[in-house]
Amino acid sequence: xxxxxxxxxxxxxxxxxxxxxxxxxxxxxxxxxxxxxxxxxxxxxxxxxxxxxxxxxxxxxxxxxxxxxxxxxxxxxxxxxxxxxxxxxxxxxxxxxxxxxxxxxxxxxxxxxxxxxxxxx
Numbered sequence: 001x002x003x004x005x006x007x008x009x010x011x012x013x014x015x016x017x018x019x020x021x022x023x024x025x026x027x028x029x030x031x032x033x034x035x036x037x038x039x040x041x042x043x044x045x046x047x048x049x050x051x052x053x054x055x056x057x058x059x060x061x062x063x064x065x066x067x068x069x070x071x072x073x074x075x076x077x078x079x080x081x082x083x084x085x086x087x088x089x090x091x092x093x094x095x096x097x098x099x100x101x102x103x104x105x106x107x108x109x110x111x112x113x114x115x116x117x118x119x120x121x
Contacts, residue, residue, distance in 0.1 A: 035116035058105035066097035
């Protein structure tokens, strides 16, 4: 009987693990520039590293300056070498504070968004 209970418990643990993985959402793991970083010179791009592959058709990066004015990235794309990385090529940035706002849809269909700030010295 103990063997049956152990088998049932193992099956329940496996099912719980699989279901929580199935409902996981993409998470921003790293960025360049980093959140709250002070950089010099100004970055030429923003790179966002996620834990899941992205759907570029439903993903975007927006840059806002310290006065709240939107700065359009020159190009936003998923990195050809890594489908978990979104890259925005930036125009020349002047000194000041900037806020990166991003949204993405992962291949599992979950939409997530977030933002962080950095400064150009």
